[in-house]
Amino acid sequence: MGGKPARTIKSSTVSKPSESIVKTPVDTKGLSVSKSKDLSEWYTQVIQKAELIDYPPIQGFMILRPNGYALWERIQTTFNAVLAEKGVHNAYFPLLIPDSFFKKEAEHAKGFAPELAYIKGTEQGQLLALRPTSETIIYDSFAKWIRSWRDLPMKLNQWCNVIRWEVKQTKPLLRTREFLWQEGHCAFATQQEARANMREMLQAYKKLIEQELAIPVLAGRKSTAEKFPGADMSMTVEALMPDGKALQMGTSHSLKQEFARSFNISFLDQQGVQQGIWPTSWGISTRLLGGLVMVHGDDKGLVIPPRMAKQQIVIVPILFDESKVQVLTQARALRDSLHPFSVVIDDREGYSPGWKFNEWEMKGVPVRVELGPKDLAKQQVVVIRRDTGVKEIVPLGNVKTYIETLLETIQHDLYAKAKHFLDSQIVTASSLKELQKGIKERKLVKVYMVDDPRVEKKLKDATDGATTRLIEEVTKEGVCVQTGEKTYTLAYWAKSY
């Protein structure tokens, strides 16, 4: 598909609204900064101009507008099918959790205490916190529901809001005091099964993020210093943003048996012996949408991968009074023929085609189809890819097949482009100096490192607050850049969101 010259389309005034689909024009003065110049400002503008989010009058919170929420619903639908297939049942536990529950497991308490928000006043002496995560309140129920080996595994999930009173600078979708997520909580009879579940769910996240969001991720375990408060082992999927910062996209944990024991969960095994359970928990959140914006967006706005798009195709009919009826009729016939793709016709009056093009580009709709009277005469349409801007003239009879392939191509290309970037940013360092240099150059730096919090702390201090994103166990021995000890663990270092 060669880059055809852009058509000059005259602004047209049409007489009457006929089929209005979108009534609120977005603010398409366009973006005042380019993505490469100032990613942070670009991001702030795109999420608002594409109407994904807006700011409520409460610091650190966000409003998910329909365009943003639709992306989250797409993730919910896709992932609910995965959950059903894996025998995980959806449920709902209370928003409020007794503060005493957080104190039962020391690490968990320490990890979440700074971010807890509480309800005013107490109820029968209970101090109640808003859930930052629900392990504790769910374990309280597990203790009642789990009696024997027959009750295991128990696999529950909930889609809900959580509150974490962030003290760091907040940023919509990436770090907010309230966000939406799913949290899965399972109980197993053996550590082996728990570990397998942790890995299985991490793989499910990787698949979802790579295949649907078209974002390549690195999967691995968290270092001892970075693991979830209360976890025995934590795994993570990490994506790389265009500024070289890593974004944690999802985590999966195998929790300490003592965590469950502190809630008195136990079961009678097949030999009639009382045993402790092995819990797991795993979650993804609306943060994924922030990653999607940053990875795929460009200077025209949002770019939504076709599999994530609620509206995959927009048809913009070029309307003149004399041919309006014929063009609209053809546009509607085309829309109907494109089933089951989701298609909108933008026939709003009072806006020029060029203005509409800008708006749909800002919103990131993957494919635009232009259809004017001249196209009608030639029985053709112009098809424009959102990701590359490439235009192609396509005979009307071939449009469906053409677009079908094109949507797959776009999905594939977005992933490939992001994968190429990710791969190009990973560098290996064999000394502290090289690690520091890599971090300074905003790379994802791979180093041999002993997985010890004290060692990691020293490196963190030496790299201006970069963190290990994940740990890879390798078979080839190496030398720890901090201690000089021999080790089989590789750490990926980066700045992060």
Added chain:
Amino acid sequence: MGGKPARTIKSSTVSKPSESIVKTPVDTKGLSVSKSKDLSEWYTQVIQKAELIDYPPIQGFMILRPNGYALWERIQTTFNAVLAEKGVHNAYFPLLIPDSFFKKEAEHAKGFAPELAYIKGTEQGQLLALRPTSETIIYDSFAKWIRSWRDLPMKLNQWCNVIRWEVKQTKPLLRTREFLWQEGHCAFATQQEARANMREMLQAYKKLIEQELAIPVLAGRKSTAEKFPGADMSMTVEALMPDGKALQMGTSHSLKQEFARSFNISFLDQQGVQQGIWPTSWGISTRLLGGLVMVHGDDKGLVIPPRMAKQQIVIVPILFDESKVQVLTQARALRDSLHPFSVVIDDREGYSPGWKFNEWEMKGVPVRVELGPKDLAKQQVVVIRRDTGVKEIVPLGNVKTYIETLLETIQHDLYAKAKHFLDSQIVTASSLKELQKGIKERKLVKVYMVDDPRVEKKLKDATDGATTRLIEEVTKEGVCVQTGEKTYTLAYWAKSY
């Protein structure tokens, strides 16, 4: 379908688990009270034994277990399709709302103040409440998003949790301090459109509740005294519970234009004149599940209407060592043939068929299929309706057609039975004395009444706290039972949940 005598099924011990579907046996000691004897205690037992809900350690809250949440998900799926068709977009607004927002509209403030829960501490001087409903925070955004007539109508909805710190006695699903709901919020250019939307959504609720939940409802407007705080007009759908108490199943409101005006929402009309908008709001909640339990359940437990059932059919194979393989093979073939109905096979070991029957009856699965070696030999199965307990022997070749019809019949019969009860409980009273008598007899009593809060208050005091459930405007003039004035408004009085 005649009432065949119950088969005597021997308890069987099978060797090994083969296809376990449900691992946690419910507590099927059975219900210790009958529904007709003590509805309240029966309800409390059923919702727990059918594993719809459980009690968390926080007063007035509830846990929606997978069986309960699945019913809510069914409502979400069905209603999301309705919303999409009506051009309503899902979104998500913050859980926390500045207290000052509630003070902007006097009636709204007065209505919700007693139930507000607050976050400890303030943020930049803001006192923050947990949402009891989201008109205020959404109107704050409407003021930003609505500029001209082109932006109207604006139709948003959110599925979320809400917190109302009830002081009355709580009861799971019916009255809890946290519940799940959907709240739709729209803005229109004219009062006429807003009123039409209010009525349209009420009808959508009526259809959902009658056709899916098989619960007949009365639809009408709320009296002036009972309308939503801040509404210009409120409409309601009301169902009648077996104890003669009404249950409000959903409400739809046309709000005062001043409510929107207090948030500075206005738009430029087509003539360029600044106008106020007309808002509506409407909602249904997890309370619907409580109604479903009470209306359809019986002394064996829950009865789920087929359209609401996640599991519509359970096959219980009668397993003996010598014929186990053949029976299970046939059971699986039968399950596959019953697609797209949702079927589970209960082949758990260590439980007798009779024990399993009790459990599935407690859970309310609409149809049970029994299949043993003798049935296999005769190429037949036994099909049992959950609602009536009627058994029928059906040739294997006819099972799908038979069950298809049966599920429709059950859905229809459940509605018809409930409708018959509702109709039989409505009485007309033409004096205060008759009204008092009707209320004492736990009827839904229809009386002529002037729609005036002072009049209503007197009647409320005279009827031991009964309330008007809805108001019907009629063409036939009558005499108010309180004032003796002539009036065209009929009020339906009842005790309520």
